[in-house]
Amino acid sequence: MTRTVAKGLGTSAQGTTYDAAPVTSASVANGAAKLTAAAPGATVTARPVGLSVRDSTQSTVFTLPKLPTAGSGVYLSLQSRLTADGFYQTQVRVDPKGVILLETLRVNAGVQTSLGHTSVPDLRVKAGVPFVLETRLAGTVAVTIDARVHAVGVKPSTWKLSVTDRATKRLTVAGRTGVRLYVSRSTPALAVLFDDLRVTTKQEVKPTTPPATPTAPTAPTTPTTPTTPTAPAAPAGGAPVWNVAGTRTAAGSAVVGSTNYAVPSGALFVSPSGTAAGTGSSAAPFATVQTAVDRAASGATLVLRAGTYHESVVIPAGKKLTVQSYPGEAVWFDGASTLKNWQGSSGRWFSADWKYDFDSTPSFTKGEADGTEAGWRWLNDAHPMAAHPEQVWIDGVAQAEVASLANLKAGTFFTDVANDRLYLGTDPTGRNVKTSTLTKALSLRGEGAVVRGIGIRNYATSVWMMGAVTVEAPRATLENVVIYDNASTGLFVGSSNATVRDVTLARNGLMGLGANYADALVIDDLLAIENNAEHFNTSPVSGGVKIAKSRGVTVTDSALLRNDGxxxxxxxxxxxxxxxxxxxxxxxxxxxxxxxxxxxxxxxxxxxxxxxxxxxxxxxxxxxxxxxxxxxxxxxxxxxxxxxxxxxxxxxxxxxxxxxxxxxxxxxxxxxxxxxxxxxxxxxxxxxxxxxxxxxxxxxxxxxxxxxxxxxxxxxxxxxxxxxxxxxxxxxxxxxxxxxxxxxxxxxxxxxxxxxxxxxxxxxxxxxxxxxxxxxxxxxxxxxxxxxxxxxxxxxxxx
CATH class of the missing domain: 3.80.20 (24 nucleotide stem-loop, u2 snrnp hairpin iv. U2 a'; Chain A)
Structure with missing residues (x-):
C-alpha cells in the first residue's frame, strides 16, 4: 500500500474501496493497513466494496506490532460469504505467548457456531513478524472450509484445519469478504497490520489490497472440493499426532524438530554420529550426552544434533546445564532397542537376545508388596501386569504383556526372565520389533537445569523410580519437551521452583506428571493426554497430573484429556x-x-x-x-x-x-x-x-x-x-x-x-x-x- 490514509482505508490503485467499521479505527501508512482496537472487547472490520464471491480462496498477511500482554489474546480473522443471513469466519487467536489457535466459525444473527479448531504448535507469532492466514470455501449442499496459517515465504502443501458444514443454517450463496480484528475483554487494546489481502475465485484472482510493490496478477485457479481429512501421520521417527479436538488452548510442546533455540558461543555439541575422540566442537561433537555432561563446566549449554540417543543421563549436583536441540532438528531420547534373531514354533516366536530383568514393584517403595486396603491397591485385577515395565512394539504398535506363556496370543508378549527369552504372539517376520531396554532418560540433580526442544519415549521405568524424567534439584525448567510411552510416570518433580512449560505428556503407564515437595511449581501450557495407559487403579495415584505436599503451585492454560484417572x-x-x-x-x-x-x-x-x-x-x-x-x-x-x-x-x-x-x-x-x-x-x-x-x-x-x-x-x-x-x-x-x-x-x-x-x-x-x-x-x-x-x-x- 503506497497511500497514506488517516481514517479508513481509502482507494487502492485498482480502484477498490473499503467499508471500515469503525472508520476511525482503520488507517493506512508505511505500506500496510492498520486496524486499532480502541478498548478491550473492541472489534474492527474492513471489507472491500462491490466484491461478492461464493467459492473462493482468501489470504492476507497479518503482523502484530506487539503481542497481547494479558488475557485471552487477540483474534485475527478472514470473513467469507457475508450476507444478511450471516457469514463464515476463519480466525486465529494469538495469546500473550504467541501461541496460535486456528478456528472456523459460522455466524448467524450474531450467534457463533464453532465448526472446528486446532492448535498450530509449529508456529509461534512474534512481535513485528508477519504471517499468513488463508482459507478456502467450496460447495452448497455441503460447504467445505479449509484453513491454515504459516510463515511468510513458506509454501505449505496441506491445510491445517478442514471442516464440512451440512447444517440447515449453512451459508450457500455468494457474499462479501473481509478482515476482522477482535481483542478479548480480558486483553488490553492493541493494533494489527494487514497487507496483501487476496481473494481467488473460479473466474479471477483479485488482489484487493496490493502490496507496496505491484506484482503481476496470479493465474486463475479452480477451487477443488476437499475430501474429509484423515489424521496426519507422524513423520519418520516422530511422535504420534495427539487428538486435542474440543479444547480451547493450544497446550503442549512444539513438534519435535521445529524449535529454534539460539546456539550460544562456547556451546558443546553432541551427535549420534560423533566419536569417542570428539571434543564437543561443532566439527567434532561428543558421541553421547552423558559424555558432554561429564566434560561440561557448570553454566554450559549442550546442543544436540538430530537423531536418536539411547541413553540414561544424569546431570549431577553442582552443575547448572542447559540441554537443547540444534535449531530445526529432531532430537529423541529413546529407551527402546530393536530385537532380532527370532525363532518360531507353534504360533509362538521368541528371541534369546532378550536379557533384561526389570523391577515390577507396584509401589513408590522398591520391593514393597501391593496394598490390600481400598484406595491403596495399585493393581487392578483386570490388568495385573501394569507394574511390569517391559514394553514391546511391532511396527510401532504396542503389544500387551501377559503373565504366562499359556496366555500368549496375537498382539501380546511374554518375558521368560529365568531363561532370557521374550515371546511374541504375532509373527515378527519382516517387521520391526522394538523393546524397552533402558529404565530412565534424565535425572536432573544440578540446580537450574534446563531441558528444551527434545522428545523422550519408550523407557522401562519402574514405579519406584518416580519418572522417566526426574527433577531432583531446584529451579529446573522443561520447555517444549514431549514425554510419551514410558512404562510408569513420564515426569516427576521433586524439588522447588520448577517450571514445566509447553510440555506434552502422553500415554505414560501410570501418570503424566507427579510432584511432591515441589513448592513454587509452575505448570503452563501442559498437555497431559491418555496417561495411565497400563490401567493401574485410580488410587493411590494415576491420571494426568498429581501434586502432593507442595505450596505455591500454578497450573494454567493446560489441557488434561482422556487420562485413565x-x-x-x-x-x-x-x-x-x-x-x-x-x-x-x-x-x-x-x-x-x-x-x-x-x-x-x-x-x-x-x-x-x-x-x-x-x-x-x-x-x-x-x-x-x-x-x-x-x-x-x-x-x-x-x-x-x-x-x-x-x-x-x-x-x-x-x-x-x-x-x-x-x-x-x-x-x-x-x-x-x-x-x-x-x-x-x-x-x-x-x-x-x-x-x-x-x-x-x-x-x-x-x-x-x-x-x-x-x-x-x-x-x-x-x-x-x-x-x-x-x-x-x-x-x-x-x-x-x-x-x-x-x-x-x-x-x-x-x-x-x-x-x-x-x-x-x-x-x-x-x-x-x-x-x-x-x-x-x-x-x-x-x-x-x-x-x-x-x-x-x-x-x-x-x-
Missing amino acids: PGVWLDQSVYDVRIAGSDIIENKGAGAFLELSQKIDFVNNLVLRNVGNGVKINNTGGVNLWNNTIIGGDRAVNVVQDSRSATDASVPGHNARRPFPDPTMPWLIRDISMGNNVIGESAGNCTVCVEDYTHRYTPAQLNIRSDGNVVQRNGAAAPTWFVVWSRGAENVNPYVFSTWATYRGTTGQDANSTAIEGRAATDRSGRLLAGVTASARTIPAVVATILGSATPTIGARFP
Missing part, C-alpha cells in the same frame, strides 16, 4: 494453588480432585464429560470456584467432608516440613465460594452436592456460598436430586432437594442463579446455548486478576 489431583497438604484457563475433558476419574488441601483458586476452567466427579472438593477449604463450566461426571460438583483429621498424626498426608498440626492446613471444607459457574448433566444422584459425613457442620457454619450460577439437570428426576445440602449435627442425613425452589427457599443460597431442567445449558464444546443466562455476580478481586477482567460473565470464557 483424574485429570488433575491435589492431595496431601497442597497449599496455595491456582488452576486456571485449563481444559479438563473426558478423564476416567474426577476431572479435578482437590483433596486434603487448602487455598485454591479454580477459575475459568472447562471441565467436560469426566467419568468421576466433575470437580470433587474433599476435606479442602479456602476454595474459589468461579467462572468454570462443569458439565458431566458422576456428580458435577461434589463437596465432601470425611473423618480424616489434621490433628491425627496417623493419617497419611501431613507435610513433614511443616509444624504439626499445621495451622494452614485444617483439612476442612470451610470458606468455599462458588460463583458464575455453569454446572450440569450429572450422571449420579445430584448436581451440586455438599455433604459432611461426620455430621458436625452445616454449610453455613463452614461458610460455603453459592450464587450467580447456571445449574442444569436433564429432567425432573435426572439426577434424582437437584442439590444435596448438609444439615450438620441436626440430622444424620443431609437435605435432598428435588426442586430448585425448595433448595433456594430452605438454604437461601443461589438467589441469583438460574436452574434449567429438561434441556442442555451448553453445546458439546461447553459454550452456553442461546437464551441461557444468570445474574452474574461481582467477581472477587483475586478472580478478576486471574481473568484479566472484572466484568461479570457466566461460565468458562471462550476465545
